[in-house]
Amino acid sequence: MTADLPSPGAPSLEASSIEAGPPSITADALDKTFITGKTRVAALNQVGLAIYAGELTMLLGASGSGKSTLLAAISGLLRPDNGVVTALGRDLWSLPAAEIERFRLDACGFIFQGFNLFTALTALEQVQVVLEYAGVRSRQARRRAASALEEVGLGGRLDLRPAELSGGEKQRVAIARAIAKAPQLLFADEPTSALDSQNGQIVIGLLHKAARDHGATVLCVTHDPRLLGHAERIIRMEDGRLVADERPQPAALRKKAAP
Ligand SMILES: Nc1ncnc2c1ncn2[C@@H]1O[C@H](COP(=O)(O)OP(=O)(O)OP(=O)(O)O)[C@@H](O)[C@H]1O
Ligand SMILES: [Mg+2]
Numbered sequence: 358m359t360a361d362l363p364s365p366g367a368p369s370l371e372a373s374s375i376e377a378g379p380p381s382i383t384a385d386a387l388d389k390t391f392i393t394g395k396t397r398v399a400a401l402n403q404v405g406l407a408i409y410a411g412e413l414t415m416l417l418g419a420s421g422s423g424k425s426t427l428l429a430a431i432s433g434l435l436r437p438d439n440g441v442v443t444a445l446g447r448d449l450w451s452l453p454a455a456e457i458e459r460f461r462l463d464a465c466g467f468i469f470q471g472f473n474l475f476t477a478l479t480a481l482e483q484v485q486v487v488l489e490y491a492g493v494r495s496r497q498a499r500r501r502a503a504s505a506l507e508e509v510g511l512g513g514r515l516d517l518r519p520a521e522l523s524g525g526e527k528q529r530v531a532i533a534r535a536i537a538k539a540p541q542l543l544f545a546d547e548p549t550s551a552l553d554s555q556n557g558q559i560v561i562g563l564l565h566k567a568a569r570d571h572g573a574t575v576l577c578v579t580h581d582p583r584l585l586g587h588a589e590r591i592i593r594m595e596d597g598r599l600v601a602d603e604r605p606q607p608a609a610l611r612k613k614a615a616p
Pocket of ligand 1: 391392393398399400418419420421422423424425426427
């Protein structure tokens, strides 16, 4: 199914989820313009969107189309020039800075392309320190860190440092770090671009599991068309606007429908 998207200035997307329940995040008429010297770039141009718990939503688009800017604007990382983001029922950008930071810490998990691991820490410590920073006591943080690493298949690699881990393993540590907090919202920006196809599939499978088994709202920016089969929903951007919003039929349904 391909839905037509609203024209600029029109209200944001209708809630189009097949899932029950209100969206976890809505964005309404978001604008963000970057000005460098004499150049103005409309990275977001009247973007409206609603995303839902229990779904892996993929965000696609050419380089420079505004994907990372959109992710940052709806996750409390970058204030838009105009528009409203409602995240978990709260008007995100009307909150004081400390509360926005609290929202990111408590409700959001982030996974980026470059892993961002500490070179001196073991896999277990990478996850543990983040939990401790979020206020979890040391012993419990250690236990939860071990179980998150177990979940991503690194139970036997707890004591290794980044230099001793493969790219795929490093990204799985980064995922464990993000899911250990059991965040309601999980944001990933090109999490597979440094990985081979098999590791890319594993990483996306884990993001899908966070949505399906833990009910997280997962938004993942990707360039990789091989990963789209995992998504409940695919959104496309072009020049700062959303241009398509599709819910591919699950493979099982497609097979049934075939003559
Ligand atoms: N901090 C910034 N200062 C100036 N311009 C910026 C800044 N951040 C982004 N832009 C511009 O805004 C536009 C959208 O950038 P954005 O990073 O959101 O694109 P993207 O879709 O994530 O691209 P990519 O796939 O290459 O990561 C680009 O033209 C970019 O150059
Ligand atoms: Mg980007």
